[in-house]
Amino acid sequence: MKTKLIYIILAFLFFSPGLLSGQVISPSVEKFLDLEKNQYFADRDSAYTDPVYGLKKLIYGNRRFAEDKSINPRQTDQDLQNTEAGQAPFAIIIGCADSRVPNEIIFDQGVGDLFITRTAGQVMAEASFGTIEYAVEVLKTRLIVVLGHQSCGAVDAAMKLPANPPGHVVTLINSIKPASLRAKAQNLPDKEALDFAIKENVIEQVKMLRGLEPVLSRKFDREDVLIVGAVYDLHTGYVNFIEETITSLPGYSEKLASN
Numbered sequence: 001m002k003t004k005l006i007y008i009i010l011a012f013l014f015f016s017p018g019l020l021s022g023q024v025i026s027p028s029v030e031k032f033l034d035l036e037k038n039q040y041f042a043d044r045d046s047a048y049t050d051p052v053y054g055l056k057k058l059i060y061g062n063r064r065f066a067e068d069k070s071i072n073p074r075q076t077d078q079d080l081q082n083t084e085a086g087q088a089p090f091a092i093i094i095g096c097a098d099s100r101v102p103n104e105i106i107f108d109q110g111v112g113d114l115f116i117t118r119t120a121g122q123v124m125a126e127a128s129f130g131t132i133e134y135a136v137e138v139l140k141t142r143l144i145v146v147l148g149h150q151s152c153g154a155v156d157a158a159m160k161l162p163a164n165p166p167g168h169v170v171t172l173i174n175s176i177k178p179a180s181l182r183a184k185a186q187n188l189p190d191k192e193a194l195d196f197a198i199k200e201n202v203i204e205q206v207k208m209l210r211g212l213e214p215v216l217s218r219k220f221d222r223e224d225v226l227i228v229g230a231v232y233d234l235h236t237g238y239v240n241f242i243e244e245t246i247t248s249l250p251g252y253s254e255k256l257a258s259n
């Protein structure tokens, strides 16, 4: 009986990397990003010029937040003055409007660091595309992160498909519907089905941006911009980047081999 219990505990720990390390990152992605254990800081200028390094900076910043080590960088009066003349954000975040996902706080970044568009379910339309293209073309930002989150109300609504959604909410639901239908086809319990749909929705949005003409598709293929997806865990405070949105990056294998 005791042995059986030990096996159950071991299996539980083994199959729940999130419970052991908090941040869920596979060894190959860790190698690709050149992530170091117990490292919390990355350089601001390098993050702006190199999007892979920028991703590392976001991961380290989020690690500070989730582990109660936030430093609230670049938020002093002096920082405001320094950015008055212009901005050079190192990442574009396309996130959900949910009040529990404040981007600068969860990534522990400051003024001038993140260029953000937020709508429920991070659903995008022409205005968001123009916003992202502006940051890429004019501000020369090279890292784009689509950020979904656990318990997303918009995705939940798309799963439940209410009969008469109010006003323009139907637009949001229709946009998330393909992901919710794929989640339903899995025949999972409600909570798992919602988690599946949340992840699928992000993957779908990443694919859409990677193929978006005329600016992003070309920049992505040329590796001028990096477009990845992540899901924020409301419980642990960690942002978990979706592995397949990283392993599918052009140049992934080459960079992995050289690291």
Ligand SMILES: [Zn+2]
Pocket (backbone or CB within 6 Å): 096, 097, 098, 120, 121, 122, 149, 151, 152, 153, 154, 155
């Ligand atoms: Zn949401």
